[in-house]
Amino acid sequence: MTKQQQRMPGSDPLRDGAVLDVRGLTVEFPARGRNVRAVDNVSFTVGRGEIIGLVGESASGKSTLGLALMRMIPAPGVVSAGTIAFGGRDLASLPEAEMRELRGKALSLIVQDALATMNPVTTIEEQITEVIRDHGGDRSRKSLRARATEMLREVRLPNAEQSLNRYPHQLSGGMQQRVAIAEGLILGPELIIADEPTTALDVTVQAQILALLRDICDTRGTSIIFVTHDLATVAEICDRVMVMYAGRIVESGTVSAVFSKPAHPYTKALLSGLLPLSGEPPAELEALPGQPPRPDAWPTGCRFHPRCPLWRALGEPEICTTTDPEVDESDSHWAACHFADLEGAGR
Amino acid sequence: MTTPDETSADALVPLFSVRNVTKDFERKRRFGRKRGRRSRPALDAVSVDIYRGEAFGIVGESGSGKTTLGRLLIGFDTPTEGEVHFEGRVVAAMSRPERRSFRRRVQMVFQNPFASLNPFRTIRDTLSDGYARRRMSSAERSASMTELLARVGLNESMLERYPHEFSGGQRQRIVLARALTVEPSVLIADEPVSALDVSIQAQVLNLLNSLKNDLGLTVVMVTHDLRVVNFFCDRIAVLYMGHIVEVGSREAIMNDSWHPYTRMLISAAPNGDPETRSERPWVSSELGATEPPAEGCIFAPRCWLRQQLGNPERCTIEQPTARPILMEDGAAHLTACHFAEEVPQQAKAAVGA
Numbered sequence: 001m002t003k004q005q006q007r008m009p010g011s012d013p014l015r016d017g018a019v020l021d022v023r024g025l026t027v028e029f030p031a032r033g034r035n036v037r038a039v040d041n042v043s044f045t046v047g048r049g050e051i052i053g054l055v056g057e058s059a060s061g062k063s064t065l066g067l068a069l070m071r072m073i074p075a076p077g078v079v080s081a082g083t084i085a086f087g088g089r090d091l092a093s094l095p096e097a098e099m100r101e102l103r104g105k106a107l108s109l110i111v112q113d114a115l116a117t118m119n120p121v122t123t124i125e126e127q128i129t130e131v132i133r134d135h136g137g138d139r140s141r142k143s144l145r146a147r148a149t150e151m152l153r154e155v156r157l158p159n160a161e162q163s164l165n166r167y168p169h170q171l172s173g174g175m176q177q178r179v180a181i182a183e184g185l186i187l188g189p190e191l192i193i194a195d196e197p198t199t200a201l202d203v204t205v206q207a208q209i210l211a212l213l214r215d216i217c218d219t220r221g222t223s224i225i226f227v228t229h230d231l232a233t234v235a236e237i238c239d240r241v242m243v244m245y246a247g248r249i250v251e252s253g254t255v256s257a258v259f260s261k262p263a264h265p266y267t268k269a270l271l272s273g274l275l276p277l278s279g280e281p282p283a284e285l286e287a288l289p290g291q292p293p294r295p296d297a298w299p300t301g302c303r304f305h306p307r308c309p310l311w312r313a314l315g316e317p318e319i320c321t322t323t324d325p326e327v328d329e330s331d332s333h334w335a336a337c338h339f340a341d342l343e344g345a346g347r
Numbered sequence: 348m349t350t351p352d353e354t355s356a357d358a359l360v361p362l363f364s365v366r367n368v369t370k371d372f373e374r375k376r377r378f379g380r381k382r383g384r385r386s387r388p389a390l391d392a393v394s395v396d397i398y399r400g401e402a403f404g405i406v407g408e409s410g411s412g413k414t415t416l417g418r419l420l421i422g423f424d425t426p427t428e429g430e431v432h433f434e435g436r437v438v439a440a441m442s443r444p445e446r447r448s449f450r451r452r453v454q455m456v457f458q459n460p461f462a463s464l465n466p467f468r469t470i471r472d473t474l475s476d477g478y479a480r481r482r483m484s485s486a487e488r489s490a491s492m493t494e495l496l497a498r499v500g501l502n503e504s505m506l507e508r509y510p511h512e513f514s515g516g517q518r519q520r521i522v523l524a525r526a527l528t529v530e531p532s533v534l535i536a537d538e539p540v541s542a543l544d545v546s547i548q549a550q551v552l553n554l555l556n557s558l559k560n561d562l563g564l565t566v567v568m569v570t571h572d573l574r575v576v577n578f579f580c581d582r583i584a585v586l587y588m589g590h591i592v593e594v595g596s597r598e599a600i601m602n603d604s605w606h607p608y609t610r611m612l613i614s615a616a617p618n619g620d621p622e623t624r625s626e627r628p629w630v631s632s633e634l635g636a637t638e639p640p641a642e643g644c645i646f647a648p649r650c651w652l653r654q655q656l657g658n659p660e661r662c663t664i665e666q667p668t669a670r671p672i673l674m675e676d677g678a679a680h681l682t683a684c685h686f687a688e689e690v691p692q693q694a695k696a697a698v699g700a
């Protein structure tokens with residue numbers, strides 16, 4: 001058991017107002033005779049109407065974490081430890097039949113590549129109404145169609161009515177993404193896991209979709225876990241942010257705290273990699289050496305230490321290579337670093 | 348910034364001169380009949396000059412024609428109308444030896460380094476191709492290869508490895524090294540860092556910057572990423588639906604643009620500051636992709652400036668051509684808007700409202 005795990009809130013798993021309470025979640029994939037931990041002992045809560053950003057690079061485990069919450073980890077991967085408290089149940093141990101009922105209805109997933117999630121030979125109308133029918137909703141064609149049209153209008157799809165008769169390939173990427181979002185919203189889920197929902201879109205379309213997601217959270221109280229590699233979109237719509245590195249959350253806090261006072265050296269590096277949109281650019285960028293580690297070769301101790309500028313600046317202290325940083329996850333802003341710069345952060 | 352060197356007359360002649368270029372990808376005949384009506388050209392009467400030693404950015408959204416323009420520059424496609432000149436010669440009409448020298452001097456780097464390398468060939472094989480036509484002894488070649496690898500931040504021990512053994516950032520370095528084997532003077536980079544992780548992007552951008560400065564390369568960067576062009580480019584051209592709507596210095600385009608589309612595009616990008624979330628009165632009202640109008644300004648249907656000015660008739664009748672704007676610092680700045688002079692003031696009014 002790692003040190004990170006020692007700090008577990010003993011009393012109430014579903015804290016006040018939280019829609020989702022994840023404790024010690026671990027996802028393992030068997031590889032070459034041993035188990036590789038893609039997500040390692042992750043704990044967090046999501047409040048009602050909150051948009052929480054989950055930021056990380058490739059292989060950080062951010063998408064795997066999203067899939068784990070949906071219980072959609074592809075075999076042979078498994079959720080090997082931890083609890084996912086949602087709506088009074090533990091999703092981690094829920095029978096698959098019950099989980100099926102929840103997917104789409106209580107919690108839904110929106111992915112980056114909308115086209116890949118659609119059946120190319122069925123119309124948009126069928127794609128959307130299938131979601132309702134699958135969950136035993138209304139079965140009259142007319143009212144299903146009306147509901148689908150209304151939903152498409154809500155996601156501001158131009159020509160909603162006509163679009164229902166079209167096939168996925170006849171829509172532009174931005175329109176496909178809006179259809180995918182409509183599907184994710186139509187049953188009014190409490191929680192949406194949105195994995196890079198706007199990454200493939202043009203900035204003008206992205207701006208509209210982000211505004212739409214924000215609006216849905218504010219008006220309906222829906223919560224969103226917004227998985228992305230892009231800090232600029234996090235700053236745009238998220239309330240809180242969790243930074244993931246090598247299968248773990250390394251920093252967590254409100255967006256304004258993390259952006260104004262990043263405490264973990266990795267977060268600092270990511271933020272300095274967020275190039276300015278206007279004004280004088282820096283002559284040279286501060287680049288982290290090396291590349292993100294793979295799940296089958298997580299470094300010992302703090303997993304960031306081989307790339308850490310602070311570790312090098314401090315003369316490579318041994319503790320970073322041997323011991324996991326301890327964190328107090330009940331703090332509103334915390335960072336998993338032995339030398340975290342938490343001055344002024346919400347302690 | 349690398350401005351054209353005023354002392355040398357040669358430097359004032361553009362390296363690339365794109366003159367009134369239209370590129371039409373006509374729809375192919377299928378089953379013996381022509382499909383649909385003539386489509387909108389990918390590029391429509393585009394003119395732009397690119398100078399020696401500068402980092403030139405071509406930005407636009409999907410479907411703007413930015414990639415097509417890059418492909419025309421390097422000669423992968425030929426214009427339907429108009430001409431692309433490289434050092435005064437028309438690219439499409441070059442003789443064989445001219446073309447061979449052009450191919451050597453202008454190199455291209457693509458977005459996806461995974462697709463750009465042959466998986467069955469070692470890095471040494473891949474790099475060797477570039478040396479094939481250079482008369483070098485094998486000792487000279489191997490010394491040159493070592494130096495090149497060091498320059499892009501790789502080392503000799505990697506030569507015998509295959510592409511799959513490298514990460515995305517390393518592969519993009521290999522692709523850059525391959526482009527440099529023929530000692531080019533121009534690099535055309537289409538979304539060179541878009542597929543890379545944030546921390547790796549910074550490494551590759553630093554590398555491109557040092558290559559540009561150390562080797563005096565002219566770099567044409569085609570991208571949708573406004574943050575990347577603001578970091579890397581000296582001058583920027585903004586494309587919208589096959590038209591160049593604005594060309595100017597990085598400062599002018601990114602900070603105080605003179606075209607309503609450029610203003611909209613830049614304000615649509617999240618500004619990255621949670622305290623002052625972007626204000627964009629002109630984006631929110633707009634709905635999806637719009638068919639370009641048959642007449643007048645292509646941007647008119649989405650144009651906030653036109654709305655604010657009370658929908659002047661001119662915008663829907665007359666297509667604006669790129670015209671110079673007199674800048675305070677005397678820099679060349681072109682914009683294709685009838686009411687460009689109104690942009691700064693009206694933009695302020697729109698945000699303030």
